[in-house]
Amino acid sequence: MEEPLPIRILIHGASGRMGRALLRLVAERPELQLVAAVSRSGQPLAEAPAGVPVLPVEKLADAPDFDLAIDFSLPEGFGPLVAACRAKGAGLVSGTTGLSEAQLAAMDEASELVPVLWSANFSVGVAVLRALVHQAAAALPGWDADIVESHHVHKKDAPSGTALSLGQAVEQGRGSPPHYASLRCGDIVGEHLVQLTGAGERLELVHRASNRDIFARGALEAAVRLSGRGPGRYDFGELLLAGGRP
Incomplete structure (x- = not known):
């Protein structure tokens, strides 16, 4: 039986923290073949494997053919990447x-043509946490619900995307959203506390990330799981539960 062809990967946002981690760790997955990296400057990156071109964002259209893009960039670069994925x-x-909202709508439109997976957090632990939060919120609908998230001082958006996704799980479970609090301090990779408080008792569900590599490895796993699937929007947790490639 012939071995399946490797999945050709383009990394978008390659000069960022997550992009550099992906460049380092992609070699751990023999199913994946890195064919190009895209960064704001287009300058060579020490983490990029030898022979892999690093393109500036303006040259995205010149990238070699790829089967799947992994994107950890900034919102201003998202539109051209979605267009490139649709074109290829x-x-x-x-x-x-x-x-x-317009960018989210563009992602939905693209999913009619290609498989799309967006997640605020690619930690396997957070995927499980969302399920637990949904279950707890449904069981305790009358309790107060609060989400406290902490990240490094350079993170711009608040609440974090992960906190908002956990908030969605709360709202889906009990019908009303939680309160949010955001901390930006030091070099914290990511911490999320979901707190449900009733009369005389409190339930806390916590996830702490101590190493950014867990997110990069999760994104690479998501790429493997998404490859070969038809157009549509996919959920990271559901792909994890579904097993391997189709």
Whole structure:
């Protein structure tokens, strides 16, 4: 039986923290073949494997053919990437947060043509946390609900995308949204506390990330799971539960 062809990957936002981690860790996945990286400057990156072109964002259209893009960039670069994925019939795995309503709508439109997976957090633990939060909120609809998230001082959006996704799980469980609090301090990778408080008792569900590599490895896993699927919007947790590639 012939081995399946490797999945050709383009990394968008390659000069950022997540992009550099992806460049380092992609070699751990033999199913994936990195064919190009895109960064704001287009300058060579030490983490990029030898022979892999690093393109400036203005040259995205010149990228070699790819099967799937992994995107951790800024909102201003999101539109051209979605257009490139549509033009090449390539899937999209994105963790870019702070997207506008128009950008979210463009992602929905693209999903009619290509497979799309957007997640605010690619930690396997957070995917499980969302399920637990939904269950707890449904069981305790009358309790107060609060989400406190902490990140490094350079993170711009607040509340974080992960906090908002956990808030959606709360609202889906009990019918009303939680309150949010955001902290930006030091070099915290990411911490999320979901607190449900009743009379005389409190339930806390917490996830702490101590290493950014967990998110990069999760995004690479998502790319493998998304490859070969038809057009549509996909959920990271559901792909994890579904098993391997189709």
